[in-house]
Amino acid sequence: MSLKDKLSELRQRGLADIKESSDLKDVNQVRVQLLGKKGPITEVLRGMRDLDAEERPKVGAFANEIRDDLANALAKRKEELEKAVLNAQLAKETIDVTLPGTPVAKGEPHVIQQIVDQIEDLFLGMGYQVLSGPEVEEDKYNFEMMNLPKNHPARDMQDTFYITKEILMRTQTSPMQARTLEKHDFSKGPLKMISPGVVYRRDTDDPTHSHQFHQVEGLVIDKHVTMADLKGTLQVLAHELFGDKFDVRLRPSYFPFTEPSVEADITCFNCGGKGCKVCKNTGWIEVLGAGMVHPNVLKMAGVDPDVYGGFAFGVGPDRFAMLKYGVDDIRNFYLNDVRFLTQFTKKG
Amino acid sequence: MKISYNWIKEYLDLNVKPADLAEKIERTSVEVDGVTTPSDGLKKIVVGHVLSLEAHPDSDHLHVCQVDVGEDEPLQIVCGAPNVAAGQNVIVALPGSRIADNVKIKKSKMRGVPSAGMICALQEIGFPEDVVPKDYVDGIYVLPEDATPGDAVYDYLGMNDSLIDLDVTPNRGDMLSLYGTLHDLAAIYDKPVKLDHPEVKEDGTAIADQLAVHVDDALSPQYRMRLVKNVKLAPSPMWLQIRLWNAGMRPINNVVDITNYIMLKYGQPLHAFDYDKFNGEDVYVRTAKAGEKLTTLDENDHDLDENDIVIADQKGPIALAGVMGGLDASIQDGTTTVAIESAVFEHDHIRKAAQRHNLHTDASQRFERGVNQAGVQEALDAAAQMMNELADGEVQKGSVVGSSNIPDSAVIDITLTHVNAILGTELTMDQVSHILESLGFEVAVNDDTLTVTVAVRRNDIHIPADLLEEIARIYGYDQLPATLPTGRMTMGTLTMKQRLMRATRHSLEGLGLNQAISYALTTEEKAKMFMMQDSETTNLAWPMSVDHAVLRMNVVSGLLDDIAYNSARKVKDVALYEQGRVFYREDGNDRPSEEEHIAGAITGTLMPEAWNQPAQPVDFFQMKGIVAAYLKDMVVNGDVTYEPNADMPEMHPGRTADVLVHGHRIGFLGQIHPLIAKQFKIGATYVFELNLQAIIDMPKQENQYDVISRYPAITRDIAMLVDDDVTNDQVVALIERRGGAFLQSVKLFDVYDGVKVPKGKKSLAYTLTYQDKHETLVDDAVTQAFDKVSKRLEDDLGAQIR
């Protein structure tokens, strides 16, 4: 049998042994057997001394080829077996992925805060400033500069918590409008602002009344502001807060600080405008008051009503939240039951 | 005010359904609270004629009646009303009928006697008790003699009319009357309205010989009276009673009803006095004198003062002007001569009198808003004429007029350009002038200018802006275009303060706390808890309740209220924060200063128990971790330190720390005192409160890049025994100060004071990390530094290194 044949046979047998090895230990044994210093290939190569100088490199090359083949086969087999071991291991590690995830502590913003933030962001995008004023106000800013002199009958509409004769808990956030109007320099551009905040009324708390609630008031004063601009702005607000399918309608109303004054209704959430109990069969729900700023308000703040004018509006985030989420008791907003608070996951 | 659809139709040719009319009014004039038709929901309620009745055999108050309901056989109905009698026409709810509140009536037996239906009181078919004539309040109602048995009762009682309930704003006093409403509807529908005007048939002698009035015209700009003699008091005819009860008023007798009817029609409150009860022939309109008293029609006694306007005779007050008449001179059985008053009273006095005496009447409501000052005499004449027609009275010649200051019409110039510039419309001159004329105003056009003479009844219109409203609403708000303001661009950005307030909320939410909004008005006791600085309280002058009477000077107590609310509802794990203001007041100032605070409170566990995680009750260090993480988010520039504070009465003396930034106290954190927890009825609770304004105002760190070393760090652990009163801060401060140039961080990894350490000692263990930014540290250098610091700990703090 020539050396070459011997080598061929060795390859045959070696590959078969490798194939039959069933674990990593086997593979190692086979490797030592085949490729070790005392292995058959080494032995064959030792027999090369007896060959012609001509034959020697050929057989040598062949022997190296076979050694590489066997080494590759061993490596491949080893990888296969390792993979099998890993797979078996991973199979053992299988868990029930439907078990609940580990709870993490996560807080939610208050639902009214979410609505206030949404309104703020909308108006910031339209170039308004956000201004907040004192909650304890002077009668002058809360009422008088809002065209509500001391004996004005409309003062009965909003019962007030007084601290002294001249100091009170603000009943609206519009005093900030008066304060800002007084200071605004119109040569630097129009005044566009909203004032969000907490307001207070002398009410007994019940499902629809709260002595503390929120308001966001808006004000735009410039040279050419129209009532159509007011209507368009309120439409944008309604679409932002409730969705595009909600219509806005304006109705005449009365506020001492605006003339004309309107109330704005939006399509009823509950029935989509067809009429139901919630909207008293009108298909509409009242959501805010607005109007063109009364000339007296401008005059009192030192702004010339013959040159400047504009609109103001006031919305109640509490009412919005009640309507939007069907909350039937306003007191929920101030009692802070965590089961209530955590229902309003912040979107976006 | 409830206004009758049928009554409107008598004057205005409208072809719209009541609901549509109501919607139009709501969109164009005033809010509508609802439209009701009293007969809605009622079924099979007919006129019955009581043929006979006999006592029920087993009852002393029931009667067994045979009632003709227009069918072949009479019905037998058992009736318990005391006033049922043979020969009456009554309201019968037939078997199978439906009466008020959706109640169904079936055949039944009453104490063994079959009863086929029910004889009804007005309340039982839906009338509010306060409009039912007094004679019928406690029994069944008796229909007119000419009613036909078997007919539905609704038309006899005016129940098929539709009633539109107007919620009139304070400026639209004119809408508190039929005539005022008609004027608006005429403009809305662009139709002519024909109003009737009274012609008085006078008789007898001149009133001037029988009555004189003396009026302070500052109190009463108009004061007029007529005298009607020989009136015969009787119930009013049905049509008049129907008008009243459909407007929510109770019919009394013909004379009183006429005054109320005229008020509904013209908006002018009238008062009818019994002339024979006057002391003397002089009537005075004046302010009351201190000590004077009056018993009003509702039999309540009032102490009067000089702020009240009264009508008085020689002896004293006989009416609280514009609010309610006095009982003594009122129309009563036996009255034959009636003095009718038609007047205008100064609105502010009326408003205050109504408040002071808690008497908000139909009259005061109208005088407060202002009546049609051009129609005072007409209303008086109309009433007198009706007393002639309906009560056979003789209207004496003429009126007495104590004052007659009828205001001039407002005349307002407005340009078409201005109208379109403000409304954003493109109206024509014709459109605008037509709208104003349809409201009954006179309009003169000169180029671009309209000169508008406003009807006196519209006392709410004084300036061009008022006219703009009239034009806009009659034109229709639906027709206005919708645009957005144009003009110079403005920036819309949050201020730094606003951004930090938002960041504060986001940070604490990320740390697991839910935002709460609590009441800023609280009890005096809670307002003063957890004080961070000295302050006077700010108290409401007239609180609604002691629970909300004083402005808070801390935010924590409100959060404890919230936890108590949760706890009472078996919610045991509560983690809340609140961003809000506290109100500090200095002695001598009426007004407090307002300071933004941020506070948190946790009870139970922050991390809820789960299948793979045991419940971990909140403790001081968890709350401290939250405060520390939050302050890191606020990037305040300066070291944050915590110092024990055993002096806050509401806090646990051993588990409370002041929070300091750069040595400046900004708040506190810790466990609330167990006695406070007990007072609020809550479990162990950890809280913090910080002066948010201070945090906002503090300088902030610049974020600067710090090179991350490429060279390996070497760590050494050190454990030591120290006395119990040695604090972690002391140890860390010493290590940091004496740790050498390469010390990067000191981290506490163990605290132990169990059985294995001697009494009065505790074991602390730290990992010290060393690193050089520029080269690899050699072990020797670290060992040297480490030994040095160990020595220092032994020398300075008496530590035993282990």
Ligand SMILES: [Zn+2]
């Ligand atoms: Zn609806």
